[in-house]
Amino acid sequence: MGIRLFFIGLIVTALAGGGFYVLKLQKDNAILKANAIKLESAISEQQTLIENQKKDFEEILDANKKMNELVSVLKKDLEDLDKRFNKKNRDVGKLAIAKTKSIERITNGASALATRCIEIASGSPLTEKEKNATKKSEINSECPSIANPNYIPY
Amino acid sequence: MLTLTIFLTNCSGVKQLEIFKQEVPRAKLDLEKPTPLQLENLQWIIITSENADEVFKKLEEKGIDPVLWGLTDKDFELLAKNFARIRNQLMVTNNLLDKYKEYYESETEKENNE
Numbered sequence: 001m002g003i004r005l006f007f008i009g010l011i012v013t014a015l016a017g018g019g020f021y022v023l024k025l026q027k028d029n030a031i032l033k034a035n036a037i038k039l040e041s042a043i044s045e046q047q048t049l050i051e052n053q054k055k056d057f058e059e060i061l062d063a064n065k066k067m068n069e070l071v072s073v074l075k076k077d078l079e080d081l082d083k084r085f086n087k088k089n090r091d092v093g094k095l096a097i098a099k100t101k102s103i104e105r106i107t108n109g110a111s112a113l114a115t116r117c118i119e120i121a122s123g124s125p126l127t128e129k130e131k132n133a134t135k136k137s138e139i140n141s142e143c144p145s146i147a148n149p150n151y152i153p154y
Numbered sequence: 155m156l157t158l159t160i161f162l163t164n165c166s167g168v169k170q171l172e173i174f175k176q177e178v179p180r181a182k183l184d185l186e187k188p189t190p191l192q193l194e195n196l197q198w199i200i201i202t203s204e205n206a207d208e209v210f211k212k213l214e215e216k217g218i219d220p221v222l223w224g225l226t227d228k229d230f231e232l233l234a235k236n237f238a239r240i241r242n243q244l245m246v247t248n249n250l251l252d253k254y255k256e257y258y259e260s261e262t263e264k265e266n267n268e
Contacts, residue, residue, distance in 0.1 A: 063253045074242040093227030104200040115193045121245035124190035
């Protein structure tokens with residue numbers, strides 16, 4: 001009788017232990033599933049972050065490139081101005097003595113164009129005429145790079 | 155007794171505190187860009203030793219004080235170059251401002267949309 005009870009107790013304990021173990025496994029499984037979902041979502045968030053960073057770097061590179069382009073075209077405008085004064089050892093002073101009226105007219109014309117250049121540089125919008133200028137006779141010769149975006153020097 | 159204890163313990167459980175943070179986007183600076191300049195055109199007069207009298211006479215005839223601020227041809231060249239440099243600097247600064255606005259403000263808009 002005693003031995004029978006002992007075996008019954010052993011079997012019941014084994015069954016209960018097995019049951020608890022299965023329950024623990026199920027609980028662990030649920031935790032693992034939840035962890036897997038969290039990891040997947042973390043990976044997807046990281047991927048979005050990496051994509052956004054990549055986009056930001058591209059934007060920064062593009063902005064840098066455009067700024068460098070602007071600086072170099074502005075530098076060219078300045079060099080052109082220097083050439084205009086000193087082209088082929090030109091002496092503006094002597095020219096002004098010889099052709100006072102025409103140099104005065106040219107100076108006033110260039111001065112008006114240079115004034116317009118400053119307005120554009122300060123943010124004034126381009127006029128249709130300035131935008132559409134493609135010929136040398138149509139452009140603002142003082143700053144074609146900023147005043148006439150469609151003009152290609154020839 | 156045991157049933158009552160279990161019943162009471164379950165009912166009076168302490169609730170777990172939930173603390174959450176919500177990120178509030180930084181307010182936009184949103185400063186307006188300065189109004190573009192509208193400049194006046196000025197009149198250059200070239201005076202040589204030969205036409206000086208004629209120039210002053212004309213000024214007097216027009217009722218303008220016969221006085222002029224003078225520059226040599228070399229200084230005129232320097233003035234033109236200085237203006238071109240100021241113009242270039244203005245252009246670069248304005249462009250820089252646009253780029254910063256474009257980069258940071260479009261980012262804020264994107265975040266707000268999300």
